Amino acid sequence: MTARSSSKFIKRFRSSPLDESTATGLVGETSEGTQEMKTRNETNRVELEREEGQLTVLPEGIVLDHGDMDIEISEDETMIINMGPQHPSTHGVLRLMMELKGETVLRTKPVIGYLHTGMEKTAEGLTYVQGSTNVTRMDYLAPLHNELVFSLATEKLLGVEIPPRATWIRMLMVELNRISSHLMWMATNGMDVGSTSMMIYGFRERELVLSFFEKVTGLRMNHNFIRPGGVAADLPDGWYDDVSAIIDTIPGRLDEYGEMLTGQPIFRERTEGVGILTQEQAISLSASGPVLRSTGVAWDLRKDIPYLAYDEVEFDVIIGSIGDTFDRFAVRLSEISESLRIVRQILEKMPSGPYRVQDKKITPPPRKRIDESMEALIHHFKLFTEGIHVPEGEAYVAVESPRGELGCYLVSDGSAKPYRMHIRAPSFVNLQSLPAMLKGGLLADAVATISSVDPIMGEVDR
Amino acid sequence: MLEAVIRDAQGVFFPTMDQYVDLMESLWSSDYKFCSDLCGVDYLEMPSRKLPEGVKAERFEIVVNVTSFETRSRLRVRLQVQESNPHLPTLYGLYPGTEAMEREVYDLLGMVFDGHPDLSRILLPEEWEGHPLRKDYSVGRIPVQFKASTAIR
Amino acid sequence: MGLEDLSHNFLTGNIENLVKWARRNSVWPATFGLACCAIEMMSAGAGDYDLARFGMEVFRASPRQADLMIVAGRVSQKMAPVLRQVYDQMMEPKWVISMGVCASSGGMFNNYAIVQGVDQIVPVDVYAPGCPPGPETLINAILTLHAKIQNGEITRRKGTGAGISIGEVKRKSNVGTLAKKNTPKTVKIVSK
Numbered sequence: 001m002t003a004r005s006s007s008k009f010i011k012r013f014r015s016s017p018l019d020e021s022t023a024t025g026l027v028g029e030t031s032e033g034t035q036e037m038k039t040r041n042e043t044n045r046v047e048l049e050r051e052e053g054q055l056t057v058l059p060e061g062i063v064l065d066h067g068d069m070d071i072e073i074s075e076d077e078t079m080i081i082n083m084g085p086q087h088p089s090t091h092g093v094l095r096l097m098m099e100l101k102g103e104t105v106l107r108t109k110p111v112i113g114y115l116h117t118g119m120e121k122t123a124e125g126l127t128y129v130q131g132s133t134n135v136t137r138m139d140y141l142a143p144l145h146n147e148l149v150f151s152l153a154t155e156k157l158l159g160v161e162i163p164p165r166a167t168w169i170r171m172l173m174v175e176l177n178r179i180s181s182h183l184m185w186m187a188t189n190g191m192d193v194g195s196t197s198m199m200i201y202g203f204r205e206r207e208l209v210l211s212f213f214e215k216v217t218g219l220r221m222n223h224n225f226i227r228p229g230g231v232a233a234d235l236p237d238g239w240y241d242d243v244s245a246i247i248d249t250i251p252g253r254l255d256e257y258g259e260m261l262t263g264q265p266i267f268r269e270r271t272e273g274v275g276i277l278t279q280e281q282a283i284s285l286s287a288s289g290p291v292l293r294s295t296g297v298a299w300d301l302r303k304d305i306p307y308l309a310y311d312e313v314e315f316d317v318i319i320g321s322i323g324d325t326f327d328r329f330a331v332r333l334s335e336i337s338e339s340l341r342i343v344r345q346i347l348e349k350m351p352s353g354p355y356r357v358q359d360k361k362i363t364p365p366p367r368k369r370i371d372e373s374m375e376a377l378i379h380h381f382k383l384f385t386e387g388i389h390v391p392e393g394e395a396y397v398a399v400e401s402p403r404g405e406l407g408c409y410l411v412s413d414g415s416a417k418p419y420r421m422h423i424r425a426p427s428f429v430n431l432q433s434l435p436a437m438l439k440g441g442l443l444a445d446a447v448a449t450i451s452s453v454d455p456i457m458g459e460v461d462r
Numbered sequence: 463m464l465e466a467v468i469r470d471a472q473g474v475f476f477p478t479m480d481q482y483v484d485l486m487e488s489l490w491s492s493d494y495k496f497c498s499d500l501c502g503v504d505y506l507e508m509p510s511r512k513l514p515e516g517v518k519a520e521r522f523e524i525v526v527n528v529t530s531f532e533t534r535s536r537l538r539v540r541l542q543v544q545e546s547n548p549h550l551p552t553l554y555g556l557y558p559g560t561e562a563m564e565r566e567v568y569d570l571l572g573m574v575f576d577g578h579p580d581l582s583r584i585l586l587p588e589e590w591e592g593h594p595l596r597k598d599y600s601v602g603r604i605p606v607q608f609k610a611s612t613a614i615r
Numbered sequence: 616m617g618l619e620d621l622s623h624n625f626l627t628g629n630i631e632n633l634v635k636w637a638r639r640n641s642v643w644p645a646t647f648g649l650a651c652c653a654i655e656m657m658s659a660g661a662g663d664y665d666l667a668r669f670g671m672e673v674f675r676a677s678p679r680q681a682d683l684m685i686v687a688g689r690v691s692q693k694m695a696p697v698l699r700q701v702y703d704q705m706m707e708p709k710w711v712i713s714m715g716v717c718a719s720s721g722g723m724f725n726n727y728a729i730v731q732g733v734d735q736i737v738p739v740d741v742y743a744p745g746c747p748p749g750p751e752t753l754i755n756a757i758l759t760l761h762a763k764i765q766n767g768e769i770t771r772r773k774g775t776g777a778g779i780s781i782g783e784v785k786r787k788s789n790v791g792t793l794a795k796k797n798t799p800k801t802v803k804i805v806s807k
Contacts, residue, residue, distance in 0.1 A: 031588075032587065032588045032693075033582075033588035033589070034582040034583075034588065035582050035583060035584065035588055044579065044580075046554075046579040047579035047580040050558070050561065050579050050580070055558045085694065085697055086646075086647060086678075086697060086701050087676070092648060092649065092650070092653065093649060093694060112584060112585065113583070113584055113585035113586060113587075113691070113693050114691060114693050114694040114697065115649060115650055115688070115689065115691055115694065116585040116586060116691045116692075116693060116728045117650075117689055117691065117724050117726075117728055117729055118594060118601075118602075118724065118726040118727055118728035118729065119724070120570070120595060121594055121595055121601055121726055121727070121728075122601070122723075122724060122726050124601075125601055133723065134723070137650075137651060137723075140650060140651035140654055140747075141654065184654070187661075199661065200661055200662045203657070203658060203661030203662060203663065204661070204662050204663065206658075207658070207661075207663045220655070220747075220749060221651055221654065221655070221747055222651060222746060222747065283495055283496055283531075284495075284557070284558050284559060285558055285559045286496060286497050286498065286557065286559025286560070287559070297531070299531055304531075304534045305534055305535075305536075392511070392512070393512075394525075396472075396498075396499065396525075396527050396536070396538060398498065405498060407498060407499050407527070409499065409501055409525060409527070411503055411508075413507075413508045413511075419503075419507075419508055420503045420504070420595075422499075422501040422503075422525075424498060424499040424501075424527075428562060428566075429559060429562065429563070431562070432558075432559060432561060432562050457649075457650070458650050458651065458688075461585055461691070462585075585693075586692070586693065586728075587692055587693045590692075594727050594728070599727075600727075601725075601726045601727065602726050602727030602728075603725045603726060604721075604725060604731050
């Protein structure tokens with residue numbers, strides 16, 4: 001059934017042979033029907049309000065009266081424009097449809113799914129050992145967080161306690177990952193508001209972190225380093241000096257950014273007061289991460305529902321005040337400093353010991369033992385052919401990824417493969433706040449606002 | 463008021479379809495203002511699962527995770543949805559953040575949320591047939607043929 | 616005509632090679648980032664790897680201004696028609712690099728959602744392996760494409776989806792030297 005239907009979709013764009021002369025026949029066939037924004041007459045009232053960023057219910061229990069809303073706008077005065085999916089400032093393949101009156105945005109509708117990868121379905125066919133390979137490709141700027149949440153969920157179902165060193169290695173890696181992710185965001189955000197030098201600087205600092213990741217995990221991205229039962233390998237020799245070098249270099253660079261962006265009138269003009277989201281709207285729309293914190297809600301899972309060993313390190317939760325684009329920038333900028341603070345403490349507190357669970361049913365034996373022991377060889381073979389048998393049950397685990405609450409809901413039926421794996425992707429949920437942010441703003445500001453949400457389409461569409 | 467079952471240090475509710483909206487409203491008014499997650503599970507291949515007494519297992523299940531900022535805790539709601547009538551009320555009016563999540567469940571599992579403002583496919587193309595996360599939908603794997611390479615190494 | 620009469624420097628060549636030389640040195644990529652590979656593509660363009668060394672740093676947002684589409688990431692069934700549309704909007708001559716295993720063959724995502732190889736939709740010139748390919752691999756793919764432009768046919772592209780792999784080009788071409796072919800026309804560039 002599926003094979004046939006997918007071949008049908010191949011046919012959809014192969015109906016004309018791969019011949020340049022018939023190329024024009026394809027233009028106009030990329031419509032997504034009812035997923036797109038409709039005219040005011042065709043849209044129902046509730047949906048119209050949603051696209052205008054109005055919510056009928058807020059945490060105080062305020063229920064808006066539909067009669068109060070001024071949505072009687074003539075069709076002749078407005079137009080619907082399409083932005084994306086191939087657009088430089090939409091961070092991948094995000095597509096936005098906006099209704100404009102002149103330059104003012106009236107309503108917004110994100111159209112997503114252009115990077116739908118079927119990862120939740122794929123996960124059902126992979127064992128728990130292979131699973132982190134799959135999830136790491138979701139949020140490609142914070143791959144280690146994805147691996148972490150999957151591993152934590154698996155371990156919760158298994159009921160195993162991982163050794164302290166593994167916990168601290170994980171913390172070190174995910175905090176460095178948060179730094180690199182936020183740096184990358186600073187770079188692209190700078191690019192979106194017209195600061196190309198920020199782009200170059202952001203990538204320069206990111207390479208510092210990535211070269212350390214490459215040393216530890218062997219890869220620059222998609223590491224598959226944090227696995228159920230611990231981490232893939234111990235930290236290499238000289239890791240202490242490498243990390244020290246990173247945390248000594250970046251603070252000075254952050255000061256440069258402060259000079260270049262925070263203190264710069266053009267940047268402030270473009271971001272201050274733009275794309276405001278209120279506290280009530282953010283909670284109501286399930287927004288999390290810097291988007292939620294910028295509105296003044298001090299909600300950080302590392303602090304509030306601690307996982308790993310975050311209750312043993314000191315750091316502050318950064319919050320904003322009014323929830324505009326500048327606040328979201330400032331929250332992320334300060335979070336880099338806080339992460340550096342955490343990394344510094346990790347350097348001091350890193351315990352010694354094994355870096356993964358010593359249970360041979362969960363983690364493979366060391367390579368050297370395989371040559372010596374028949375039993376070790378059998379364990380190794382069983383683990384990589386059959387995988388880990390996880391007891392029946394369900395678990396929801398959430399971690400604070402650079403973009404917000406990254407959750408994993410795992411259902412196990414007792415076999416070696418997850419029965420169902422669902423990822424609660426923060427970008428996917430945060431995107432819903434775009435209509436509320438963009439409403440009433442200018443089209444030119446939309447670019448800065450979209451960027452400030454930091455959507456990663458791999459995670460949005462999965 | 464429904465009693466929560468404690469599963470791995472977390473309260474889990476198993477409401478019936480009629481209790482669902484009332485339960486969510488009472489959770490909302492008792493500080494569970496933040497809906498973390500809403501997803502669906504197809505239990506076609508796993509009919510026997512641990513459910514408390516009195517809960518009839520159906521093919522589909524909707525799982526809602528709500529969070530309270532005050533008590534810093536999470537609660538989970540698991541709602542059984544019949545295969546023959548996969549309709550359930552939307553939570554959009556209560557938790558507007560579930561809008562996209564419900565659309566995703568509709569798209570990938572084919573459950574219909576009555577009262578949802580814009581129930582259309584969200585991840586897949588518009589004219590897609592079927593709902594891929596259902597267990598009777600194949601993964602769509604295309605066999606890969608490995609051929610001997612003629613290249614000189 | 617006696618060349619010794621001329622008092623200025625000049626070079627001779629045939630027009631085909633000149634056109635190819637010009638094309639090779641000003642390939643402008645379209646910003647067609649899809650997934651993880653897009654981040655590595657951006658890294659390649661940033662300071663550390665600096666694509667500007669190869670005249671490639673001008674990433675054009677409009678497909679009308681671009682010569683090269685770097686398909687960076689997995690192509691979903693929903694994106695495929697859009698991708699084809701963007702490709703159709705590009706002006707001839709145009710080239711495609713399939714970056715990463717997902718774009719080349721579907722990679723690890725052999726499922727309902729992902730097109731198993733972008734060469735089912737557009738003709739691909741160079742496949743860059745890796746998941747994701749590092750910036751070095753992308754630069755290698757780009758240099759391979761440069762060699763292909765320099766040494767390949769100048770004529771209009773045939774309507775096939777077959778590309779070449781990096782290894783093949785390396786064996787067949789002499790990167791950096793002008794191909795010795797029959798010379799239909801001769802031009803002079805006289806510098807002043």
